[in-house]
Amino acid sequence: MVASSPSDIRAQALACRDAAQQLAQLSSTAKAALLEAMAAALEADADAILAANARDLAAASEKGVGTAMLDRLALNPQRLAGIAAALREVAALPDPVGTITRDDVRPNGIRVQKVRVPLGVIAMIYEARPNVTADAAALCIKAGNGVILRGGSEAIHSNTAIAAALKRALREAGVADAALTLVDDLRRETMLELLQLNDLVDLAIPRGGEGLIRFVAEHARVPVIKHYKGVCHLYVDRAADVERALALLVDGKCSRPSACNSLETLLVHADSAATFLPLADAALRARGVQLRADDRARQWLTDAQPATDEDYAAEYLDLVIAVRVVDDLEQALAHIQQYSSDHTEVIATEDPQAAERFVHALRSAVVMVNASSRFSDGGELGLGAEIGISTTRLHAYGPMGLEALTVERFVVRGEGQTRA
Amino acid sequence: MVASSPSDIRAQALACRDAAQQLAQLSSTAKAALLEAMAAALEADADAILAANARDLAAASEKGVGTAMLDRLALNPQRLAGIAAALREVAALPDPVGTITRDDVRPNGIRVQKVRVPLGVIAMIYEARPNVTADAAALCIKAGNGVILRGGSEAIHSNTAIAAALKRALREAGVADAALTLVDDLRRETMLELLQLNDLVDLAIPRGGEGLIRFVAEHARVPVIKHYKGVCHLYVDRAADVERALALLVDGKCSRPSACNSLETLLVHADSAATFLPLADAALRARGVQLRADDRARQWLTDAQPATDEDYAAEYLDLVIAVRVVDDLEQALAHIQQYSSDHTEVIATEDPQAAERFVHALRSAVVMVNASSRFSDGGELGLGAEIGISTTRLHAYGPMGLEALTVERFVVRGEGQTRA
Structure with missing residues (x-):
């Protein structure tokens, strides 16, 4: 050559x-x-x-x-x-x-x-x-x-x-x-x-x-x-259906941890923590997922390390998840706004008002209600194919198909x- | 301060x-x-x-x-x-x-x-x-x-x-x-x-x-x-309506020479030159426009300087215009592709096939058939207002309205x- x-x-x-x-x-x-x-x-x-x-x-x-x-x-x-x-x-x-x-x-x-x-x-x-x-x-x-x-x-x-x-x-x-x-x-x-x-x-x-x-x-x-990274969040609301939320968590974290649309952080409403977190703990641990959590969440978790600021900013791309209990939807939004990579955020809720607040308050490339973050992909979203994902807001934002090349x-x- | x-x-x-x-x-x-x-x-x-x-x-x-x-x-x-x-x-x-x-x-x-x-x-x-x-x-x-x-x-x-x-x-x-x-x-x-x-x-x-x-x-x-410059072309085809073409030329060059959507170069099909150029010459000179032209065009022009390569690349923003006679539509397209600033190009023709060839061959931000280049403006194109004009092909191309800010x-x- x-x-x-x-x-x-x-x-x-x-x-x-x-x-x-x-x-x-x-x-x-x-x-x-x-x-x-x-x-x-x-x-x-x-x-x-x-x-x-x-x-x-x-x-x-x-x-x-x-x-x-x-x-x-x-x-x-x-x-x-x-x-x-x-x-x-x-x-x-x-x-x-x-x-x-x-x-x-x-x-x-x-x-x-x-x-x-x-x-x-x-x-x-x-x-x-x-x-x-x-x-x-x-x-x-x-x-x-x-x-x-x-x-x-x-x-x-x-x-x-x-x-x-x-x-x-x-x-x-x-x-x-x-x-x-x-x-x-x-x-x-x-x-x-x-x-x-x-x-x-x-x-x-x-x-x-x-x-x-x-x-x-x-x-x-x-x-x-640019596609910097995917620090994708799942927020389990007070009004979440527990079984659905659990399925979204397991699919989002475990179905392909190395993908950028995998979950990296779980936020749980304080009112849901006592019910949801023990189930989440069992389901994640059964699949070999390590948990890093704040003190409130750790009450209901078997073996979680304390979470640091770096954990909330991390794109693990691995069987690790950061967990935090939040007082309410607004605190979940503030957390996401602080740590988001503008990739994909999910709310699990049966409350239409909470869902709409979540969708309107966040400006990430993909915002989902009761659907797995793993659908944040050109093929899954119906673009036919994907040339890349943009996490910056010019020309294209989120998964890019053919249209983004024109x-x-x-x-x-x-x-x-x-x-x- | x-x-x-x-x-x-x-x-x-x-x-x-x-x-x-x-x-x-x-x-x-x-x-x-x-x-x-x-x-x-x-x-x-x-x-x-x-x-x-x-x-x-x-x-x-x-x-x-x-x-x-x-x-x-x-x-x-x-x-x-x-x-x-x-x-x-x-x-x-x-x-x-x-x-x-x-x-x-x-x-x-x-x-x-x-x-x-x-x-x-x-x-x-x-x-x-x-x-x-x-x-x-x-x-x-x-x-x-x-x-x-x-x-x-x-x-x-x-x-x-x-x-x-x-x-x-x-x-x-x-x-x-x-x-x-x-x-x-x-x-x-x-x-x-x-x-x-x-x-x-x-x-x-x-x-x-x-x-x-x-x-x-x-x-x-x-x-x-980026909006670098507007070197806008008018191509007067063999099948142009002479009166219409003349009106497009005068409006495009003289109505506001300092605007980026004003004409800077006139290309004329060889078959139209003998009819069109003497009329263009009179109309432009009556409005104080200086002409810089190639040798073929100068035969029909009273007082034109010879045009240089720099003239064809120039955004005069003034009462000056470069003129060239071309053999046919394809030569006009080649000229525009060489010198275009990707802003606005106009064809004057009554031939629908020539019009479609012009539109499809050129990828400038605004391509017009039988309309003045001076319409290349957010307000005139129906965007309601204009925040700027893009001459590069990402996110927005051409006049930008509110939509381009989302x-x-x-x-x-x-x-x-x-x-x-």
Whole structure:
């Protein structure tokens, strides 16, 4: 592999932007066919992709990488079939480009429409999982965007083989294959150069740990959609149904603790504590969950450590939960406002007034009444697919689907109207 | 005036964020009443505001400021009445907060809505015009946002007097008056500190010359909506109606040359040149417009200078226009793609196919068929008011109204559904 210089990354981004202009002109039918062809190309190249993945795995093993990381990196025929199937699902999604979101005739007779167009060029910065190379490329291309993929060094052979298949499908569709650009120079200074190209790159989406996201956000001149962390709360109200609340707690904490939409803190109304907490304690301990709680909660818990301020701010991503008893809904809201990561908050209550107060008082990306925080996901919320989750309030907030890869612009049609 | 230290600006932003939480809770009715009260407070303080403005004008005169700048700075009873009237118009606009943009029941029975919420805290960075202090504050507050106003030093007394009136109305409505924070420390390092507060400020909107906008965009860690410039094009197609095209040209260039939505470049199809250009030449010269044209166009123009590459890239904001004859629509599109500032492009044509090709090939914020570029304005496009214009494709693109000061988030209601 020949190392690129910073000017190479600029040349690559320029080529991607030009190719993106071609993508933006494709009809919905043509884009769906292109994505089907990309899925077929992945299947046709299965042997080459798996061989490349074996090289990555061997190198990672040699470096003594842990089993969790090896598992994220590993491809096999089933996983590859899953990636191709995901591309076909994206192919079948409705195309957001061209959607008319406003249509209005002004008093002077001009017709004003707002119509979705692609963002342009999207840079994805991500870590180990090679499936992101195909998933992210598919979503960006479906929405008419060029995509610059900057994955991790541990997956470089897998990513290169996947990108080669996808680029062939682009060329066969008559689109310059720079529409999908895999950065092969993984030096940090080249990534920094990419993040400065605000005349060419319309959006950067980092996917990975908080360290990666902060690095990108701190060094980027291009716009960045940030997903810092998910400190998701469940508040069990005075008027909660105990069985429902318990199911939400167990699902939210235990069904996939490493997910950002898992629960990290349980808040319980003082009037519910004596009933709810012993049941919660038994259910969580039976599943190996450690509890860290305030003094009031600890009265009803068997083996909880005292909770510190850090516990309430923590995204454990593990079988640990912070617990606190609150005097009332308002104290629960104050707690959430103080510690929230603006990701997902849940209330368990049968009291419609308490539910509405909770929904209106909080401005997190996803606020739920009597539903599991684990539904805070693009697929579960009906977006069809998810390119990322935004925990900052600009452009997109919460799980992002295809629509978040477009922007509305104005189309005006008149009959010669003038203003003066 | 006591100079603030950088930590003061952080404390001010924190107070603004807390006050914004209160604003976000207000009903639409309460916000409308608040804006009416702000208008009344401005009227009640008219003498004080005009006296403060007189101090600014005297200081500016002493500094030898030009008449155009003095005019932008000047208030009088009529202008003040206009500002109060604008506030009442904003009061009467529909409230974007709470609007449901998606409402969907998933197969598992959870109901998923997307609902508009305020962005949070918006920093306005602007120059001379004191009316921006009231206009921008009104729009931000109407959409439930706190606002930090950093105006120019030349208007500091006017801005302080206007802010004092508006803050009184906030207090009387029971909202902490930090919801509207006027920065009184105008040192550049304090503005830089404000632009680093990405944990407190959700969006910065610079309004002013390109220099100010580039300065803000280059130094900000907070998200910035940028309006670099408006190099707006009129393309007169082979199938243009000559009278209509001429009216679009004269209105677009001459009705307010200093506006960003004025025309800067005229492109003419070769087949229309002999008919259209002599008429355009006469009409423009009669209005004092200088022409800079390519060799083909100059055949039909009386007194045009040769156009350079810089002319085609220029935002003149003056009675000057660049002219070029193109072979066909595709060459016009290529020219616009090369020189566009992504602001506003117009085609004059009676050919529906040419019109649709123009609309689909270009991704500028506003694309028009047979309508004057001067309609590229929030009020004219039906947004009710305009907080700014975005020429970059994230969050908002083109003229921005109240909706652009909000973001959609998810509200989910279930009956205890879990995912596992």
